[in-house]
Amino acid sequence: MIGxxxxxxxxxxxxxxxxxxxxxxxxxxxxxxxxxxxxxVAVLLKWLPLVFTGFLFNVxxxxxAMAFGTLAGLPLGLTQxxxxxxxxxxxxxxxxxxxxxxxxxxxxxxxxxxPFELHIGGWTIPLxxxxxxxxxxxxxxxANVAEIVRGGxxxxxxxxxxxxxxxxxxxxxxxxxxxxxxxxxxxLPPWMNLYAILAMATTLISVVGIQDGLAIVRSAVxxxxxxxxxxxxxLLLLSLFFAYTYPIARLxxxxxxxxxxx
Amino acid sequence: MGIESxxxxxxxxxxxxxxxVYDAYDRAHFLYGLWTTAWLSIVAGALSIVIxxxxxxxxxxxxxxxxxxxxxxxxxxxxxxxxxxxxxxxFAVGGLLPTxxxxxxxxxxxxxNAGWAVVSFSLFAGAFNVxxxxxxxxAVPRATEEAAEALGYTRLQALRxxxxxxxxxxxxxxxxxxxxNLVKTTSLAYAIAxxxxxxxxxxxxxxxxxxxxxxxxxxxxxxxxxxxxxxALHRFERALRIPGWSP
Numbered sequence: 001m002i003g004x005x006x007x008x009x010x011x012x013x014x015x016x017x018x019x020x021x022x023x024x025x026x027x028x029x030x031x032x033x034x035x036x037x038x039x040x041v042a043v044l045l046k047w048l049p050l051v052f053t054g055f056l057f058n059v060x061x062x063x064x065a066m067a068f069g070t071l072a073g074l075p076l077g078l079t080q081x082x083x084x085x086x087x088x089x090x091x092x093x094x095x096x097x098x099x100x101x102x103x104x105x106x107x108x109x110x111x112x113x114x115p116f117e118l119h120i121g122g123w124t125i126p127l128x129x130x131x132x133x134x135x136x137x138x139x140x141x142x143a144n145v146a147e148i149v150r151g152g153x154x155x156x157x158x159x160x161x162x163x164x165x166x167x168x169x170x171x172x173x174x175x176x177x178x179x180x181x182x183x184x185x186x187x188l189p190p191w192m193n194l195y196a197i198l199a200m201a202t203t204l205i206s207v208v209g210i211q212d213g214l215a216i217v218r219s220a221v222x223x224x225x226x227x228x229x230x231x232x233x234x235l236l237l238l239s240l241f242f243a244y245t246y247p248i249a250r251l252x253x254x255x256x257x258x259x260x261x262x
Numbered sequence: 263m264g265i266e267s268x269x270x271x272x273x274x275x276x277x278x279x280x281x282x283v284y285d286a287y288d289r290a291h292f293l294y295g296l297w298t299t300a301w302l303s304i305v306a307g308a309l310s311i312v313i314x315x316x317x318x319x320x321x322x323x324x325x326x327x328x329x330x331x332x333x334x335x336x337x338x339x340x341x342x343x344x345x346x347x348x349x350x351x352x353f354a355v356g357g358l359l360p361t362x363x364x365x366x367x368x369x370x371x372x373x374x375n376a377g378w379a380v381v382s383f384s385l386f387a388g389a390f391n392v393x394x395x396x397x398x399x400x401a402v403p404r405a406t407e408e409a410a411e412a413l414g415y416t417r418l419q420a421l422r423x424x425x426x427x428x429x430x431x432x433x434x435x436x437x438x439x440x441x442x443n444l445v446k447t448t449s450l451a452y453a454i455a456x457x458x459x460x461x462x463x464x465x466x467x468x469x470x471x472x473x474x475x476x477x478x479x480x481x482x483x484x485x486x487x488x489x490x491x492x493x494a495l496h497r498f499e500r501a502l503r504i505p506g507w508s509p
Contacts, residue, residue: 100484102448102460104460214349
């Protein structure tokens with residue numbers, strides 16, 4: 001899915017968003033029982049600020065997890081080019097393990113097995129649940145980033161290494177000054193694709209009890225106590241995520257095509 | 263010393279309580295979870311391929327609304343969180359459907375939670391399959407089909423005997439990748455209490471108070487399941503390989 005996915009262009013992206021919103025509105029306009037109950041649109045509008053705040057929290061968790069995952073994934077991916085075999089083998093094992101485990105399982109791992117605070121020396125570092133959730137999501141991200149880095153670096157012709165080395169660059173210098181700048185362009189689209197996947201995966205944190213957008217939607221539906229509200233509420237959340245992820249997917253597609261053309 | 267008694271000894275003397283190995287009840291529970299995960303993956307995987315084929319066919323349909331519908335489906339399901347999709351189907355759509363009486367006379371929903379998991383996962387993976395199949399077909403040069411038609415094949419025959427076999431080989435790696443992702447996605451069914459591997463494991467560690475050990479066993483089971491699938495897909499790819507032709 002990562003890297004290989006070719007993003008399809010939809011003629012009019014706003015049409016689909018409009019359709020989603022329209023569907024929510026239709027569901028909202030459906031008869032909602034007695035006149036004593038507030039209209040569905042009014043209820044949605046009442047909850048919208050809170051749901052949106054929750055959604056922003058999802059975005060924040062996603063950005064942080066992407067940052068940590070990228071920071072960890074870069075060296076992890078570089079191990080695959082190491083000349084020392086045990087380094088290569090260990091890196092490979094870690095990548096395969098983290099890449100092939102379901103994201104939710106890794107999230108459970110971190111949530112359950114990390115303590116609520118860390119004692120390092122005389123310091124006590126508190127680890128609130130949401131920080132653990134960020135770390136839990138960063139684990140699979142790091143392995144996927146590592147694969148992107150490996151793929152990007154290996155896509156640069158060996159000739160580039162050899163010619164740079166013949167100009168008396170050291171191996172590290174070749175990597176940092178010749179290979180990485182070229183590989184970066186190729187790594188960007190799959191990296192953005194991964195971010196889009198992560199942004200959507202942040203809803204998993206509601207499963208382990210963190211108040212994100214999805215958890216707020218579920219609470220709102222429970223608080224209102226009207227099953228007819230479920231459809232508009234879930235469509236609202238789906239639309240929020242769509243409005244955020246779809247432009248990223250489009251941009252990724254554009255960059256990918258430009259890469260293949262140039 | 264048998265495996266079972268070794269793990270019982272490990273629990274009694276070392277405090278490492280891998281109950282899914284030596285305890286018959288936990289083991290059955292765990293294996294049932296593993297089986298449910300495998301079952302969900304197989305059924306949703308097969309359905310997602312069917313959905314992918316239908317979606318691809320619609321993308322090339324001569325009727326414009328059909329093409330739009332297929333594209334809208336692909337974009338909607340690829341760009342929204344699968345977990346929210348699952349809850350949307352289970353709570354919002356499931357809530358609208360009538361209930362039926364089961365054999366005990368109790369009223370049960372028309373579609374069970376496992377049923378909704380299958381529906382949701384196959385639609386999610388199917389959206390990716392549409393893209394995969396479409397790009398596979400596009401990778402087959404037009405000239406190949408024209409050559410087949412020049413040899414007297416009808417368009418349908420050319421598609422069936424020439425273009426599709428080649429397209430299948432092109433999209434097999436991406437399809438395999440998507441199926442592996444599907445297996446991982448089945449763990450989301452935990453959220454609607456489908457007794458798959460993650461849910462079963464969480465019940466086991468709740469009852470036997472051995473979070474660490476059961477989690478490790480679960481991770482191992484997932485990795486083995488996915489390794490098996492990757493191996494099988496690789497074999498299949500190799501078996502279909504046409505010597506001298508690489509996509």
